[in-house]
Amino acid sequence: MSGNNGTGRKKRPQSYILIGEGFDEWEVVYFLHKFRMAGLYIKSIGLFNKLVTSRQGVALKTDYALAEHPFDPGDDCVLILPSRGRNAEALRHDARIKTLLENFNRGQGQIVVTESGGNLASDVNEIVTSRPTYQPQMGEQLEEFVETLTNHIAFAY
Numbered sequence: 001m002s003g004n005n006g007t008g009r010k011k012r013p014q015s016y017i018l019i020g021e022g023f024d025e026w027e028v029v030y031f032l033h034k035f036r037m038a039g040l041y042i043k044s045i046g047l048f049n050k051l052v053t054s055r056q057g058v059a060l061k062t063d064y065a066l067a068e069h070p071f072d073p074g075d076d077c078v079l080i081l082p083s084r085g086r087n088a089e090a091l092r093h094d095a096r097i098k099t100l101l102e103n104f105n106r107g108q109g110q111i112v113v114t115e116s117g118g119n120l121a122s123d124v125n126e127i128v129t130s131r132p133t134y135q136p137q138m139g140e141q142l143e144e145f146v147e148t149l150t151n152h153i154a155f156a157y
Contacts, residue, residue: 012154017080018082021052043064046066
């Protein structure tokens with residue numbers, strides 16, 4: 001993640017969280033809240049539509065639908081793939097995601113997977129080989145992981 005904003009400091013990357021049907025509300029809302037409270041740019045993206053329904057039936061209006069191409073995987077950005085609820089399986093079974101990950105692997109962007117050891121994390125590790133990915137450490141709770149990631153982005157750039 002690089003770039004210079006003219007002040008000698010690196011420009012903070014833009015972040016996007018990809019949400020499919022059956023997502024976990026706590027996970028998604030927590031990311032959005034923590035990043036925004038830290039002054040970081042984060043936008044939500046629905047897999048198909050801007051209106052996405054959680055596993056508990058809560059509807060969330062996202063900022064974009066994936067088809068709107070809200071970002072370029074070649075740019076210095078962060079793509080967050082929430083893994084709780086049915087979101088991981090929704091992402092794994094969407095053919096566009098594999099292509100997206102391959103494009104990230106060739107670009108400057110970073111991938112975040114919120115649960116290590118799952119099928120989505122395995123898929124990401126197989127496809128994204130030339131870029132580091134961010135995943136929780138063994139036993140690390142979501143809150144700790146998000147806090148660490150938020151601090152890394154907020155203070156390293």
